Amino acid sequence: MEPFGIRVHRALAEHGPLCVGIDPHDALLARWGLGVDVVGLARFCEIAVEAFAGRVAVVKPQSAFFERFGSRGIAVLESTIRQFKDRGTLVLLDVKRGDIGSTVAAYASAYLDPASPLYVDALTASPYLGLGSLAPMVDTARAHGCGVFVLALTSNPEGASVQLARGADGRTVAQAVLDGIAQLNRGARPLGSVGAVIGATVGGSGHDLSRLGGPILVPGMGAQGGRPADLTGLVGADPSAILPSYSRDVLAEGPDVTALRDAAGRARDACAAVLTALG
Numbered sequence: 324m325e326p327f328g329i330r331v332h333r334a335l336a337e338h339g340p341l342c343v344g345i346d347p348h349d350a351l352l353a354r355w356g357l358g359v360d361v362v363g364l365a366r367f368c369e370i371a372v373e374a375f376a377g378r379v380a381v382v383k384p385q386s387a388f389f390e391r392f393g394s395r396g397i398a399v400l401e402s403t404i405r406q407f408k409d410r411g412t413l414v415l416l417d418v419k420r421g422d423i424g425s426t427v428a429a430y431a432s433a434y435l436d437p438a439s440p441l442y443v444d445a446l447t448a449s450p451y452l453g454l455g456s457l458a459p460m461v462d463t464a465r466a467h468g469c470g471v472f473v474l475a476l477t478s479n480p481e482g483a484s485v486q487l488a489r490g491a492d493g494r495t496v497a498q499a500v501l502d503g504i505a506q507l508n509r510g511a512r513p514l515g516s517v518g519a520v521i522g523a524t525v526g527g528s529g530h531d532l533s534r535l536g537g538p539i540l541v542p543g544m545g546a547q548g549g550r551p552a553d554l555t556g557l558v559g560a561d562p563s564a565i566l567p568s569y570s571r572d573v574l575a576e577g578p579d580v581t582a583l584r585d586a587a588g589r590a591r592d593a594c595a596a597v598l599t600a601l602g
Contacts, residue, residue: 324468327445328514331470331538334380334413335563340598341591342415342540343375344570345384345403351571355578361395364388367578368403374583376410379591381444383540383568386418401440413444415472415540421449423456431463435471445470447520447540451485454503461507461517470516470538475500476530478522478543487528498530508536514564523549523567527556538564544590545572551593555601562598 324330347367349359355370357363375382389400407414420430433439434446445464448457450473457471464471476486476497486497494502501519508515515537523543532539539560543549544567554565569590576582 327470327516332514338380339591340594341379342381342566342568346570347388361392365399370578372406374580376412381413383415383417415445416443417447419447419449428459431460435463435469447472472518472540475519476521476525478524505534523553533559540566542568544569551597554597562601567594
């Protein structure tokens with residue numbers, strides 16, 4: 324399979340800069356008139372597939388909202404992943420996995436090996452056991468044309484105490500992670516397959532993004548406070564590599580499929596206008 328960096332670059336060019344989070348939390352299920360149970364979860368995902376498959380660059384299911392229903396919830400997640408992939412939509416699974424040795428290798432097998440029923444195009448990962456601890460995950464991703472999005476600068480207030488701490492060389496922890504991602508992507512064109520996760524409200528933090536070489540996932544857009552104008556804070560980043568992610572603002576328009584598609588289109592177009600101006 325082609326490397327993920329090539330595939331996500333093509334998807335962004337074809338469908339525009341938008342990732343839609345698939346986050347079936349209790350309030351949203353209730354808003355859609357669905358039960359907070361596996362039946363409601365499955366119906367939510369059916370509607371999401373109908374609304375977004377083949378129409379947006381990337382979808383991002385949040386694994387926790389499926390895991391909470393046990394094996395039946397995971398079965399819904401498997402089915403949802405398969406349906407999106409069968410219709411040509413890239414699936415980024417938000418699991419934020421991170422561990423060491425055989426455990427991180429097992430996580431890689433679970434999500435990035437085509438033999439797994441949970442096989443996705445990319446996943447999110449935490450580097451805070453050391454970026455090098457993710458090497459088995461990155462290696463598996465490369466072997467199967469997948470991607471890894473590594474947490475770098477998150478918008479939660481608790482994150483700053485770790486991510487903005489400075490090491491002996493004066494760099495913040497976040498900058499060290501970004502520099503490590505740049506090394507992993509070195510030489511890849513048009514994009515490498517290791518991405519960074521940078522919250523929408525922390526983009527203007529003065530970190531160097533110019534050498535990253537991979538996609539940038541920007542969560543927190545919309546209801547969580549991020550606005551298209553905040554994308555201008557990603558100074559030095561390649562505008563064509565930026566992937567803004569909306570969840571609640573778009574999903575609030577459901578369960579009507581047309582309304583969901585319209586909301587996604589508005590979010591995409593607003594972000595595209597800002598990123599085109601940056602380019």
